[in-house]
Amino acid sequence: MAGLATQAAAPEVVTSGARPGRVSRILRAAAPWAGVLPFGVYVALGLAAPTIAIAIGAFQDSTTGAATLSNMDTAIHGTYFLGLKNSILLSVATSIVPGIFGLLIAYAIHTARRGNVLRRVVITASGVFANFGGVPLALLFISALSTTGIVTGWIKDVSSVDIWDHGFSLYNPQGVFVVYMYFQIPLMVLVILPALEGLRPAWREAAQNMGARTWQYWRYVGGPVLMPSFLGCLLLLFGSAFSAYATAEALTGGTVALTPIQIGALLNGNVLAGQENLGYALGLIMVVIIAIVMIGYTFLQRRAARWLR
Amino acid sequence: MAAVVSVDSGAHAPTPAAGPAAEKDRFAVWRWAILLIAGAYFLIPLYAALRFSGLKAFTQVTSYPSFGSAFGLSLRLAVIATVLTLVLMVPTTVYVHLRLPRVRRVMEAITILPIVIPPIVLIIGVLKVAPGTLLGTPNLLGLEYVVLAMPFAYRSLDAGLRSFDVKTLVEASNSLGAGWPATLWRVVIPNLRTAMLSATVLTVALVLGEYTMASLDNFQTFPVWIVNFDQNSGPVSVAASLLALLVTWILLMLIVTVGSRSSGKRGGGQVALFTVATQQPGNTVGEPE
Numbered sequence A: 001m002a003g004l005a006t007q008a009a010a011p012e013v014v015t016s017g018a019r020p021g022r023v024s025r026i027l028r029a030a031a032p033w034a035g036v037l038p039f040g041v042y043v044a045l046g047l048a049a050p051t052i053a054i055a056i057g058a059f060q061d062s063t064t065g066a067a068t069l070s071n072m073d074t075a076i077h078g079t080y081f082l083g084l085k086n087s088i089l090l091s092v093a094t095s096i097v098p099g100i101f102g103l104l105i106a107y108a109i110h111t112a113r114r115g116n117v118l119r120r121v122v123i124t125a126s127g128v129f130a131n132f133g134g135v136p137l138a139l140l141f142i143s144a145l146s147t148t149g150i151v152t153g154w155i156k157d158v159s160s161v162d163i164w165d166h167g168f169s170l171y172n173p174q175g176v177f178v179v180y181m182y183f184q185i186p187l188m189v190l191v192i193l194p195a196l197e198g199l200r201p202a203w204r205e206a207a208q209n210m211g212a213r214t215w216q217y218w219r220y221v222g223g224p225v226l227m228p229s230f231l232g233c234l235l236l237l238f239g240s241a242f243s244a245y246a247t248a249e250a251l252t253g254g255t256v257a258l259t260p261i262q263i264g265a266l267l268n269g270n271v272l273a274g275q276e277n278l279g280y281a282l283g284l285i286m287v288v289i290i291a292i293v294m295i296g297y298t299f300l301q302r303r304a305a306r307w308l309r
Numbered sequence B: 001m002a003a004v005v006s007v008d009s010g011a012h013a014p015t016p017a018a019g020p021a022a023e024k025d026r027f028a029v030w031r032w033a034i035l036l037i038a039g040a041y042f043l044i045p046l047y048a049a050l051r052f053s054g055l056k057a058f059t060q061v062t063s064y065p066s067f068g069s070a071f072g073l074s075l076r077l078a079v080i081a082t083v084l085t086l087v088l089m090v091p092t093t094v095y096v097h098l099r100l101p102r103v104r105r106v107m108e109a110i111t112i113l114p115i116v117i118p119p120i121v122l123i124i125g126v127l128k129v130a131p132g133t134l135l136g137t138p139n140l141l142g143l144e145y146v147v148l149a150m151p152f153a154y155r156s157l158d159a160g161l162r163s164f165d166v167k168t169l170v171e172a173s174n175s176l177g178a179g180w181p182a183t184l185w186r187v188v189i190p191n192l193r194t195a196m197l198s199a200t201v202l203t204v205a206l207v208l209g210e211y212t213m214a215s216l217d218n219f220q221t222f223p224v225w226i227v228n229f230d231q232n233s234g235p236v237s238v239a240a241s242l243l244a245l246l247v248t249w250i251l252l253m254l255i256v257t258v259g260s261r262s263s264g265k266r267g268g269g270q271v272a273l274f275t276v277a278t279q280q281p282g283n284t285v286g287e288p289e
Helices: A002-009 A018-034 A037-057 A070-075 A078-110 A117-130 A135-145 A150-159 A173-197 A201-209 A214-242 A246-252 A259-267 A276-305 B002-012 B016-061 B065-099 B101-116 B119-129 B139-162 B166-175 B180-191 B193-209 B212-216 B222-230 B234-262 B273-277
Strands: none
Touching: A037 A276, A037 B065, A037 B101, A037 B119, A037 B139, A070 A078, A070 A276, A078 A117, A078 A173, A078 A214, A078 A259, A078 A276, A078 B016, A117 A173, A117 B016, A117 B234, A135 A150, A135 A173, A135 A246, A135 B016, A135 B222, A135 B234, A150 B016, A173 A214, A173 A246, A173 B016, A201 A214, A214 A276, A246 A259, A246 B212, A246 B222, A259 A276, A259 B119, A259 B212, A276 B101, A276 B119, B016 B234, B065 B101, B065 B139, B065 B166, B065 B180, B065 B193, B065 B222, B101 B139, B119 B139, B119 B212, B139 B193, B139 B212, B166 B180, B180 B193, B193 B222, B193 B234, B212 B222, B222 B234
């Protein structure tokens, strides 16, 4: 039907009535979309265009602009491979450890009575700390745990051990790990709490009525229901740590081998001129990794939604 | 206190009849243990920073001439980003709710993208494609902060629109003879005040703390200033960042209190992006056109 109409209209002049009819039909179909046009244009210019530019730049030679795979090749070897490895390991560690700790905190306040002051304080504090990162966070930990930091001094006073003499450093991936927990734990509390609240007390009562012990309830009821949400939240924490730049940069002054820091160094021209395209290649790799993680997150969220309503 | 409780639960544990009560007491012990460890981890660095900077540094912060220009630039960017965010996102979100309800899923997916694409990657792409006229000015940052704020802004506006029956109100307004501008201005926006406030506060907090994009774009916003300044005087820059934190916290507390007052007793308005996303889609009764 539609194909026929288009064919008839194609010769233009034949029927004078057909053309305005078709145009107005297209206009009418397109009209509802006019309302989202400004938003669409903004996203296209501010988000899509830069991303596409990176994807193209990743496969271009820095000087000639010719198509090449050498940026990608450099990006997955040597020091840049180390950066990717460190970034991934750091993100895994700062999703699992704060994930478990955050779950415990969330459960601790979940079991408290509603309207409990402590509960409200923890939720509010989590909202504040989860949004806390970057420069102030780095400086907070530098004043606490650097070689001359106050906590370092306390530990030396109490045990006469200088942690910096025993392999501790704030300026390597392990140090960054300690600092990242500061925003990862509260983020976990915030994202896992709705899932915990979805566990119906009735399920627990039913399990208890049938003689289930606490561990049996968690093994066969609570755990399985919670698991997709928990894993989804871990992926979210992974993404949050993986794309963080400001905290590690301000903490280490750009010396730690993490991919975001390396991208920053390449694009700041601190390394060598004409290395931008290597930066684009690393950026593309980051986007691909985060995209995979977010797809996993969406999938797990959907699984979780089956029970938590 | 914790010791007493644990002894108590130990005494009751063998009798199954006391099961729930004993369990509750045991929770109390580990609950306090966990919260104490967490409290120490979160408060000690804050204390250390306060001690390190000392009170004198706080008065010195504002006396640096570069402080004024850096803070002024951050404020200017916050104003640009907030105004643009509201002008762009409020009509779009309302429109999608009323006319294109099926597009809501797409909107959700699009507005999550600024989180998927790390800011460090986004800014290098922006610097690559931005026209020369924008590259030389900090306004480019203001424009990009709108993109960064989208996930937060969209979600708080979307949640706000779900909290009242916007369709009925708009139909009532239209049938009483109000045109679209009047309806938007006098019916929809007053009902969206809380959501717009939280979108505003989140945007302002984001802009005031944003370091990644500003440092790569080579503009001395407040966070960039704190870092560059670090080399000269440690205590003062720690004091500056504590001040920045304080401002951000006050802003965030503002949404929490306003949010919890308007949303009643439902867990308090949490400044979390994903608690909003996991809510059930509200009134699905309204038929799409």
